Amino acid sequence: MIDFSSKIFLNLEGVNVMMRKFLSSLLMAALVVAFVFPQGANAQVDEEVPVDEDTVKVLSAIENMPDKIIFAGQEERQQWIEDYTGLNIQTAPSETPTYSIQASWSQVATCAGAAGTAAVVSLTPAKVFKVKAALKAAGGAKKFVTKFASAYKTFKNVEGKPFTTAVNQAVARAAKEAGPDARVALASLFGLSTVAGACGWIFE
Template identity: 40%
Template sequence: MSIKSKIVSVMMAMVLVLSASLIPVGSANAADGLNEQDLQLIEILTAIENMPDEVIMQGEEAIKTYLENEVSFPLGLDEGQGLSDVRMASIGSIAGCVGAVGTAIVVNFTPAKILKIKSALKSVGGATKFVKAIKPYYKMSREDKLSKTASLKQAVRLAAKDAGPDAREALLDLFGVSSVIGSCSAAFGK
């Protein structure tokens, strides 16, 4: 092998190593069995998980602005839009689930409760791990002939099984809002 070939081989190896090191470890993608809608749910939950405490303490308008700036898709948190409007507009889609989660955070929860939800997401290993766990648990529960509401609650409990009781309760509160139940259970499966 000539020196030129050796140099080219070494350079190619370096390029390969460098390009592999630039791939984010633990990123959610299709290889992880997640589709675009799952990634949107992960994105909104990650935004909640990473929301600065100062934003939470500023209240509804700051939270709304923060969430709208942190996600790469429209949340539909327009003035005067109620939870039932989000659900009716997009029931059965993960977009409806994402919108219902965002609206619930903005409209239904006090700063103290949002801080608990944020902490709960961290304690279950983050939004990606939580979403990856909740969908199969939901499908399993539906196969066991549980109602959509009962299936979603059981899926949240099981997905958060390694977290403490306070974390499970906070996530159950978030996924217990009626519009979130309706939108997310329809989006997760039958």
């Protein structure tokens, strides 16, 4: 008489061995992917954005502005930025923030002009001081604005975050080494409508 139960048992054992081998191979493949792609398959890589060098100049001027200049007054801050960058910042409240290169008659609304005007007129000395601290903590103006622009485009254009949320999260990513108050001040600078409107290379 044929013992069918033993054959069924052997077949089931064979299936179990094959299943264990399959699961083992699957686990090994998952570990390889984890090591090769440590951020994970769904991680979003920030888009690389060409940096506007004039904006970097103005932010560098803020980053390196002496504390006594920050707290001295608007005229002193404006003079420092102009001397440091070679850009002539226009700060009339009723006008669109502009700058002109010294030795040139042309004036154009730019991100650099908006950022410079904000540092002179729109932000309090205490906030300018915190922006300076945040830029230094982030590794410098160019490093910060490069990371910020890329992160903003990810949060706003890819993930669909509202403007303010995208700005705050981009600042948090680009200046994660800075203190919370310094990050808030930096976010308030880039959250200004004049800055957002003029800095198309970041916000469009």
